[in-house]
Structures are given as structure tokens and as C-alpha cells.
Amino acid sequence: MNTALITGITGQDGSYLTELLLEHGCTVHGVVRRTSALSRSRIDHLYSDPAIYGKRLFLHYADLDDPTTLRRVLNKVAPDEIYHLAGQSHVGLSFEIPESTCEMTAMGTLRLLEMIRDLPRPAKLFHPSSSEIFGAPEQSPQDEGTPFKPVNPYGCAKAFATQMVAIYRQTFGLFACNAIMYNHESPRRGENFVTRKICRAAAAIKLGQQSELMLGDTSARRDWGHSRDYVRAFWQMLQQPKADDYVLATGQLHSVQDIVEIAFTTCGLDWRQHVKQDARLLRPAEPQRLLGNAAKAKRVLGWEPQISFRALIEEMTRAELERLAS
Ligand code: G4F
Numbered sequence: 001m002n003t004a005l006i007t008g009i010t011g012q013d014g015s016y017l018t019e020l021l022l023e024h025g026c027t028v029h030g031v032v033r034r035t036s037a038l039s040r041s042r043i044d045h046l047y048s049d050p051a052i053y054g055k056r057l058f059l060h061y062a063d064l065d066d067p068t069t070l071r072r073v074l075n076k077v078a079p080d081e082i083y084h085l086a087g088q089s090h091v092g093l094s095f096e097i098p099e100s101t102c103e104m105t106a107m108g109t110l111r112l113l114e115m116i117r118d119l120p121r122p123a124k125l126f127h128p129s130s131s132e133i134f135g136a137p138e139q140s141p142q143d144e145g146t147p148f149k150p151v152n153p154y155g156c157a158k159a160f161a162t163q164m165v166a167i168y169r170q171t172f173g174l175f176a177c178n179a180i181m182y183n184h185e186s187p188r189r190g191e192n193f194v195t196r197k198i199c200r201a202a203a204a205i206k207l208g209q210q211s212e213l214m215l216g217d218t219s220a221r222r223d224w225g226h227s228r229d230y231v232r233a234f235w236q237m238l239q240q241p242k243a244d245d246y247v248l249a250t251g252q253l254h255s256v257q258d259i260v261e262i263a264f265t266t267c268g269l270d271w272r273q274h275v276k277q278d279a280r281l282l283r284p285a286e287p288q289r290l291l292g293n294a295a296k297a298k299r300v301l302g303w304e305p306q307i308s309f310r311a312l313i314e315e316m317t318r319a320e321l322e323r324l325a326s
Contacts, residue, residue: 001026003079004082004083006083007082007086008085009032010040011190012185012186012190013230013231014042014043015042016186016231017231017234018043018057021235022057024235026081027056029059029073029077030057030060031060031070031073031086032060032062033062033063064087074115075119080123082112082126084109086108087104089130090154091283092281101153102160105154105157106160106164113164113165113174116176117174124238125165126237127177128179128181129180130158130180131183131249132290133148133150133162134150135149135150136149142180142290142292143293143295144180144247148163165245169243175238176243177238177245177246179233179247181248182225182290182292183223184226184229185224185312186228186316187320195224195259195313199319201263202271204320205267205274206267206268209324211274214277215277216256216283217281217282218256219257222253222254223254223290224254225248225305225309230248232303233297236301237301240301244300246296246297246301247292249294250292250305253291254309259313262310
């Protein structure tokens with residue numbers, strides 16, 4: 001049975017991936033940062049299960065910008081597979097903190113590649129790239145051959161990391177894969193991403209805990225899928241005989257406005273009475289026509305998303321109603 005190491009185990013994708021790997025019989029080691037506020041709620045159910053934690057799931061303190069700590073964990077765990085999910089993933093925020101975004105996302109990935117290269121038995125690497133590397137693409141939908149043209153610091157950092165993964169695969173023969181992922185959400189999404197923000201606000205308004213919702217560009221369109229669907233492909237990619245890059249996407253575009261309408265309808269509310277635009281939430285630059293073509297993932301991995309956009313937003317809204325009512 002494989003031993004997997006996950007950076008970013010406490011995040012949305014990290015938590016779903018941990019559940020999946022445990023189901024597959026893997027031993028899972030997670031890297032966590034030492035912070036004053038312990039935010040492990042997404043894996044609490046696993047951490048507090050004595051049949052799992054300390055037996056098939058282990059957590060280790062290390063930091064991407066402190067290579068010694070990470071190297072120590074790598075040597076101790078000797079993983080077969082590494083899922084490198086840690087990093088600053090908020091596009092809007094990357095305009096405010098471009099240097100630390102690049103430090104974590106770009107240089108953090110390069111450092112990890114260097115460490116893997118030095119291991120006596122190099123582990124397989126999964127790198128979560130992003131549709132943000134395409135930024136303002138000339139073709140839509142995009143696939144694995146679409147040129148990179150990022151329009152924000154986050155996309156630029158991801159483009160660097162994605163290309164480095166390909167270089168280390170070609171040059172040093174590492175089993176290193178990029179998943180070029182479009183937006184993927186769930187009830188475990190961070191609260192500052194637009195899907196969660198809207199679903200949470202609709203539920204809070206329904207429960208009388210909030211009166212209005214301020215949004216940026218509601219005409220913005222994205223290819224939104226479910227995180228649970230996407231993590232299946234993470235694992236499948238590392239089980240292939242050959243390392244490669246894959247686009248993971250639904251191939252369908254929806255607008256922020258579509259999320260508003262589904263979430264408010266799920267709560268039995270009229271969005272017109274509560275949703276307002278706030279110019280301060282508009283971004284300096286928006287990517288255009290980000291729509292993915294996941295034909296290669298379907299052909300090679302047999303992967304296809306199973307959860308529809310409507311089912312995703314309804315699930316997220318119901319989860320917020322439950323969470324806020326308790
Ligand atoms: O939910 P978002 O913040 O996600 P965004 O920027 O598309 O990035 C996510 O998906 C990428 C993959 O394509 C990942 F690489 C990245 O790490 C992250 O997971 O915003 C979605 C859209 C944007 O166009 C944004 O301008 O919603 C628009 N939006 C409108 N009002 C808003 C708001 N976004 C946020 N966060 N908050 C608003 O009030």
C-alpha cells in the first residue's frame with residue numbers, strides 16, 4: 001500500500017484527497033504549518049478518529065519557506081507519492097501580496113522539486129496547476145497545449161511552477177504531473193471565494209443573520225466543478241504508467257449571477273432584494289474565456305466530473321443553512 005505525503009492537507013482539496021487515499025488503503029502523512037490559530041476543521045473528523053489518526057494518518061510540522069523542515073519530513077516519511085497542495089490560492093489577494101504569493105507558489109514548488117530530485121528514491125509528484133496560467137487565452141476552450149498568458153501574480157506564479165514541473169520531468173526523469181484545474185468548490189471551500197461567499201450569505205440572510213450581500217463583477221464567468229470530483233483525478237494521475245499533464249474541467253461556463261440565483265432560490269429568497277455591487281471588489285484584471293477541455297483526462301484516465309453545477313451550489317447552500325443554524 002502506498003504512502004502519500006500531502007502539503008496543504010487542511011485545505012478543501014487536501015481534506016477530500018485524504019479521505020479518498022484512506023479509502024484506497026494508503027497511509028497518509030500531512031504537512032501542517034505551526035500557526036497560532038489551529039485551523040484543521042476540514043480534517044477534524046479524521047484527526048479525532050482513534051482508528052485513523054496515529055495509525056494511517058499522521059501530521060507533521062513543516063513549512064514551505066523553511067526547506068530544512070520539509071526535507072526532514074521527506075526523509076522520515078519516504079513517501080511514494082507527494083501531493084503538493086499548499087499555497088496562497090486567492091487570485092484577488094495575489095494583487096495585494098504578490099511577493100509572498102510567488103514565494104510560496106512558484107519558489108515553494110521549485111524547492112520541493114529540488115528536494116525530490118535529491119531523494120534516494122524520488123517520490124511521484126502531483127502539482128495542482130490552474131486555469132489562471134492561461135489568463136487571456138486566444139483559444140477557448142483551453143487544453144494542455146494552450147500557451148500560458150497569465151494576467152495576475154497568482155497565474156504568473158502558477159505558470160512558473162507548472163513549467164518547472166514539466167522541466168524536471170523532462171530533464172531529470174521525475175514522475176511529476178500537473179493538473180491544470182478550473183475552479184472547483186464544495187462546502188469546504190474557503191469563505192473568501194465567491195461560491196462560498198454567496199451560499200453563506202444567502203443562508204445567513206434566510207436565517208436573519210445578515211441583510212445584504214456585496215459582490216464584485218457578477219457577470220464574470222468560470223468553469224465551476226466539485227472538489228470531490230477533482231481529487232479522484234489527482235490519485236488517478238499518479239497511478240498511470242507515465243507522468244503527464246491533464247486539464248481538469250467541466251467544459252461548462254456559468255456566471256457569478258447564476259450562483260446568486262441558485263443559492264437564493266434554494267433559500268426561498270428573491271436575490272434582487274439583497275444583492276448589491278461594490279466597485280471595491282472588482283479586480284484590476286479579470287481572466288477571459290476560461291473554459292477547459294478535459295478530453296485527455298477522459299481518454300487516458302477515464303475521468304469525468306459527476307456532480308453538476310446546480311447540484312454543487314445547492315449542496316453548498318444547504319450545508320451553510322445547516323452550519324449557521326447549529
Ligand atoms: O471564487 P473566486 O475568488 O475564484 P478565482 O479567482 O476564479 O480563483 C479560483 O479558481 C482558480 C482556477 O480557475 C484557481 F486557480 C484559484 O486558486 C481559485 O481557486 O472568483 C471567481 C470569480 C472572479 O471572476 C471574481 O472576480 O468571481 C468574481 N467575483 C465577483 N464578486 C468575486 C466576487 N470573487 C470573490 N472572491 N469575491 C467577490 O465578492
